[in-house]
Amino acid sequence: MKNRSLFRRLLIGFISVMAVVWLANLALDVYETRTSKRRDMQRELRASALRILVVMQTMEGRPPAEIQPVVHKMEQLHYALYKELGWYTPALQTQVWKQGSLVYQSPDAGLPTTDAAAGPYHQGLRDGWVASVESDAATGVTVRMTTEVIGEWMLQVSSVGYYLAPLLFSVPFLLVPAWFIIRAGLRPLRSIVGEIEQRSGANLSPLASTPYQDLQPLVGSVNRLMERLTERLEREQEFLIDAAHELKTPLSIIQINAESLGEARTPQRIEEAGHGLRTGVQRATHTVHQLLALARSGSDRDHASLLQRDLVELVADRLALAGQIAATRGIEIELQAPEQCVLPLHLESMASLIDNLVSNAVKYSPQRGRVSVRISSAALPVVLSVLDQGPGIAPDMQRKVFERFFRLPGQDQPGSGLGLAIAERAAARNHARIRLDNRDDGPGLRVEVDFG
Template structure:
């Protein structure tokens, strides 16, 4: 099933369109609010002007009876309607009431408003939402005019205003989107050029990319160059590893080849026995080297610390010492464990077991017959420390860093080995968030190896 990747170009373009729409909507809301506010204010002003004209009329007619007043006030209402009629606008409903000395002398039809309550007076008449009112009073004549009207546009936008609001958006879209499309497309060209440069390279070309003149792309180019640098270093290490491994396997394979040839050509019993022993020695050495190479590869193949699980370090060490006991017994070496009952440490089980095995086997190998190897587990300064001490010849301080290199063996070394034990131990310690340190013992001959862990404990 084909997975469609997201488009950065479309993301930027849609973002531009979204911002443009938000600005337009905000402007539309502000414009509608201001239009409605100004409309109410204008209608309030017009309503007050009409009320004042009726007030002047009432001052003119004096104390005439209501029957004579009604036609005159009705004509004034028609003058108020005339403006809306001439412009062809929607004609709003209008209600007019006139009081004289507290008595209602004129009331127009209640167009959309609750019925007039004469007993409530001019200030107690009910008013609905969407209506404005103007009350004018003349204390000298005792006349009060109350006029109320609904506001145009309070409940709908006029059809002509729809075009007014949408026309700028419709006209501006092509003139804004086309430049935006062009700007984004041109702006992404430097990124495409970097992609093209990487695509054109061969699988073996890990040379750094040319620095980008753009501030935003410089971190990307820098990250890619650092990644290529790490890959180059790793490939170089792996190549060195293959060369060293081939060189290390060359000797036991040569021994196997020589002794195999001897077995096929000699007839002397002693020569046959010696060749058989040499063949077994070569096979054992080659097998040991292969196992060590596999342990080295596994010890640092995965540095993901999220795979560390809390386990009892004391239980694991005791189990590995039990397996090493047979080898120690053949050399009459005693192994002593000094540890608390429990010590929980977040660890990777396989690499931690490889670390313990290599440290203990090295200590047993280099201790003299009848010697003692001390394995201790302690907690100091918030860290868990695993130490392995032997009674061997130790290592000169200037050589203690060199022995962690793969296939390195001390010049005066007479013990058989591949030179990988401490390299495996160092990588296994690092995988378990630990650091390894060598030191010659102060209380006598021998080497002490300490591994301190900062891993999560429970």
């Protein structure tokens, strides 16, 4: 894609404004030419026609041969003003009618052929010409004069320079100052760009405030972005430290048991070392899978992938997979849901949320216990609930368990402490919230996912 220039954009904008002003001035000039000048020339034409009419009154009874030279001289008087000022002399046609008969007509002026039978009021007229018809009822004389409007010729191609000259002469005197003004106006912006370019990748401190009101939103937006990046980098650094610490224990177990396996001499010792080795690998594998799930369930990802899906069908599919694990401990999983509940969901993160909530419920429920999964859609918002029969969580710890790698004190169940953190981020990606509460109808924890 071709790079665009803000400087060029502003300069083109300035030129465009000049062109619009010039076009507006041209339009005004055209309007003056076609209206004001037309009216002025028609008044002059009427005055000349009235003068000829007065002269004709003094020539009552004269033959046409005597009338024609006099009218021709009157035409020349009409031209006198234009010739004296050196203006362009417009074409003119004069017609004199007496008792309905044409007694005088100027030489051909480029007008349509005169139709004597049509009379003075129905003669053809070219565009850009005006006519004045004056009559004297007492003598039966009618004078019709037509002329082209001065100014129409200025619109011809040969006179384009008349309009372009002011624009062409003024452009250099306007663009050079505009060039310096725009460059000076963009200097504070270039200063901000220079400050950012000089920084190292590790410097995310805020930019210095600017005295220019127009640039304050830009500086503020950049500073807010720097702040969000700083927070994210800090969270990622904490995550890496916590992940390394969490993986250190199973890796240590693997190393110790691997060394023991190499030194073991009795079948019992080999069996114990092999069991410890498998336990360490299993724990490390589980932690790695949970770390990957946590990374994929980020709530700051784009929500464009949310599609209309049936929550009931998705929950039923995930419970079918969890049922195999629950069966090994004799735990029953029940689902209470309507036939269908369609919501905008992200399939992968929603599956991770359900798996973690149900896995935790199965893990902390006693042998032969029951896990209930309910979907309530009778009234908005839709709520997904998972209830177990475990020990529950103290109210003062219910917010803390969502922290990564946090495990309740005295907890003897194996785990990485990432399940609820994954579930919370997956819920946020699906525009939902998670609430924890201890059950009222007996021991156990109630986890509710609110899609409001």
